[in-house]
Amino acid sequence: MAAVGVDMERHLIELGESEMAAEDVLTDRQTIVDLDRKRNKTREALRSLQKDKETEKTWLCMGNMFLKLPKPKAKEMLQKDFDQLDEEINKLRKNLKIKVDKLRDIEQEDSLKGFHLQPLSKEELKAIDSVL
Amino acid sequence: MAASAAQKVQEIREVTRIERIGAHSHIRGLGLDDALDARNVSQGMVGQVTARRAAGIILEMIKDGKIAGRACLIAGQPGTGKTAIAMGMAQALGQDTPFTAMAGSEIFSLEMSKTEALTQAFRKSIGVRIKEETEIIEGEVVEIQIDRPAAGTGAKVGKLTLKTTEMETIYDLGQKMIESLTKEKVQAGDIITIDKATGKITRLGRSFTRARDYDAMGPQTKFVQCPEGELQKRKEVVHTVSLHEIDVINSRTQGFLALFSGDTGEIKSEVREQINAKVAEWREEGKAEIVPGVLFIDEVHMLDIECFSYLNRALETDMAPVLIMATNRGITRIRGTNYQSPHGIPIDLLDRLLIIATTPYEEKEVKQILKIRCEEEDVEMSDDALTVLTRIGMETSLRYSIQIITSANLVCRKRKGAEVNVDDIKRVYALFLDESRSTQFLKEYQQEFMFNELGGDKEEMDVS
Numbered sequence: 001m002a003a004v005g006v007d008m009e010r011h012l013i014e015l016g017e018s019e020m021a022a023e024d025v026l027t028d029r030q031t032i033v034d035l036d037r038k039r040n041k042t043r044e045a046l047r048s049l050q051k052d053k054e055t056e057k058t059w060l061c062m063g064n065m066f067l068k069l070p071k072p073k074a075k076e077m078l079q080k081d082f083d084q085l086d087e088e089i090n091k092l093r094k095n096l097k098i099k100v101d102k103l104r105d106i107e108q109e110d111s112l113k114g115f116h117l118q119p120l121s122k123e124e125l126k127a128i129d130s131v132l
Numbered sequence: 133m134a135a136s137a138a139q140k141v142q143e144i145r146e147v148t149r150i151e152r153i154g155a156h157s158h159i160r161g162l163g164l165d166d167a168l169d170a171r172n173v174s175q176g177m178v179g180q181v182t183a184r185r186a187a188g189i190i191l192e193m194i195k196d197g198k199i200a201g202r203a204c205l206i207a208g209q210p211g212t213g214k215t216a217i218a219m220g221m222a223q224a225l226g227q228d229t230p231f232t233a234m235a236g237s238e239i240f241s242l243e244m245s246k247t248e249a250l251t252q253a254f255r256k257s258i259g260v261r262i263k264e265e266t267e268i269i270e271g272e273v274v275e276i277q278i279d280r281p282a283a284g285t286g287a288k289v290g291k292l293t294l295k296t297t298e299m300e301t302i303y304d305l306g307q308k309m310i311e312s313l314t315k316e317k318v319q320a321g322d323i324i325t326i327d328k329a330t331g332k333i334t335r336l337g338r339s340f341t342r343a344r345d346y347d348a349m350g351p352q353t354k355f356v357q358c359p360e361g362e363l364q365k366r367k368e369v370v371h372t373v374s375l376h377e378i379d380v381i382n383s384r385t386q387g388f389l390a391l392f393s394g395d396t397g398e399i400k401s402e403v404r405e406q407i408n409a410k411v412a413e414w415r416e417e418g419k420a421e422i423v424p425g426v427l428f429i430d431e432v433h434m435l436d437i438e439c440f441s442y443l444n445r446a447l448e449t450d451m452a453p454v455l456i457m458a459t460n461r462g463i464t465r466i467r468g469t470n471y472q473s474p475h476g477i478p479i480d481l482l483d484r485l486l487i488i489a490t491t492p493y494e495e496k497e498v499k500q501i502l503k504i505r506c507e508e509e510d511v512e513m514s515d516d517a518l519t520v521l522t523r524i525g526m527e528t529s530l531r532y533s534i535q536i537i538t539s540a541n542l543v544c545r546k547r548k549g550a551e552v553n554v555d556d557i558k559r560v561y562a563l564f565l566d567e568s569r570s571t572q573f574l575k576e577y578q579q580e581f582m583f584n585e586l587g588g589d590k591e592e593m594d595v596s
Contacts, residue, residue: 037362
């Protein structure tokens with residue numbers, strides 16, 4: 001009877017671990033989606049600022065506050081945001097791989113084939129493109 | 133794009149896989165359970181329990197990458213399932229491990245030397261796993277808006293609205309993008325991907341939500357789900373290509389077309405050395421993994437002494453695949469020499485091999501195999517007929533009785549019967565001679581055949 005209890009406890013711990021790891025992965029994925037949405041909005045804003053050549057100043061909505069800024073300044077701020085978002089997404093993606101691997105490890109599945117390979121460069125790919 | 137290309141490669145692989153298995157098309161694997169014990173009838177395999185278990189152990193070692201550069205020999209009488217076991221191993225290895233099947237006699241060609249043919253077969257059996265990474269924008273087209281200048285000519289500008297289940301955004305389009313969108317005939321409701329680096333647009337299909345837009349549509353219209361998640365994705369595709377494929381595209385004289393015409397000719401050893409060096413470099417940089425595959429040589433006694441000594445050496449290189457050979461010969465002459473040796477293989481090579489023996493099938497097993505073949509060939513057969521066929525199989529050979537299945541089915545169809553019965557089998561048995569009846573016939577009527585005076589030399593005939 002006691003053995004059953006111990007077994008149960010171990011299973012519960014394992015289950016908890018895998019749930020936690022899975023949750024971690026899901027959160028990261030959702031964050032990437034949210035960040036990408038922001039990135040696209042920023043890109044749209046940048047575009048429309050670029051197209052509009054008449055006005056000197058422009059309205060910019062930050063959070064829930066509207067600011068009137070000179071256009072070069074606004075552009076600079078948006079560009080900075082954009083770059084930061086890009087960087088953050090890349091960072092998340094890199095970590096996501098490690099997390100997925102950990103999850104698979106907890107669930108006792110083999111790590112995905114070729115998961116940790118470095119990608120070939122463009123020239124190298126071009127050289128063997130015809131067999132792919 | 134990359135995904136569809138990858139599929140294409142796999143399709144091509146499929147073809148090479150089924151090339152030589154016509155008689156073994158019912159085999160899906162080795163039919164082993166998790167503990168590597170052979171189930172008596174499973175995955176198209178029947179009997180041969182020990183041989184299958186041995187093959188299963190070798191298979192596990194191959195999967196673990198433990199026995200690269202080793203060789204094993206499947207030996208047994210004709211019709212005892214040697215090729216079947218090899219095919220089962222190929223199936224069980226799965227898509228990802230390269231498997232090359234060839235017959236010993238395939239290496240004799242006027243176009244290339246024997247060792248070249250063997251080298252190519254070796255290199256076809258070694259895979260290189262590489263990764264391709266692309267940034268793509270993937271989404272459903274909500275709207276395309278193209279403004280044509282009033283003058284008729286000049287730069288067009290436009291807007292493209294894309295969405296996923298999570299978000300929607302507008303892209304401004306330039307002249308180039310508009311052209312490729314028009315070329316791909318992209319319209320609202322299509323799911324497309326845009327490669328960020330090259331700007332190449334691929335249409336994946338139409339969105340499911342648009343399935344009711346029209347009643348009449350082309351047969352190629354493919355419906356796909358609206359993509360999930362972010363619009364700008366990073367896509368990683370892992371490819372496995374064989375060393376031989378890389379050889380061919382890099383051997384300058386022929387170009388990549390040679391890969392498809394099938395006639396690759398000889399490849400210079402310098403090219404191979406360069407490629408080995410490049411692959412080693414990739415491996416060092418973490419860009420590539422070597423996947424040692426399996427080379428299966430059927431009828432290996434057809435190789436001659438030069439080939440055997442080449443094999444001996446080739447197995448020692450650091451990028452050697454697992455070599456599986458099959459032979460139905462006993463103690464016989466090694467081709468190209470006057471020496472006798474077991475299985476027609478030189479002793480020094482034989483010493484390196486793990487040998488798996490197959491034994492003749494029992495009556496029960498023969499019946500089971502015939503039943504499986506009937507299913508495979510879509511032939512309905514009555515129980516009595518199957519029993520008769522089994523007897524024929526035991527007395528003549530398994531191959532003969534398998535061949536009878538199809539012809540008996542034709543006879544049955546001709547008399548418009550629903551299932552093959554004993555009479556059909558009898559009829560076919562009378563029509564087609566098996567090997568022993570044919571021999572008997574010849575012995576009886578020897579005198580009436582042409583050149584019968586040569587009959588006395590029969591014993592000295594060269595059979596190798």
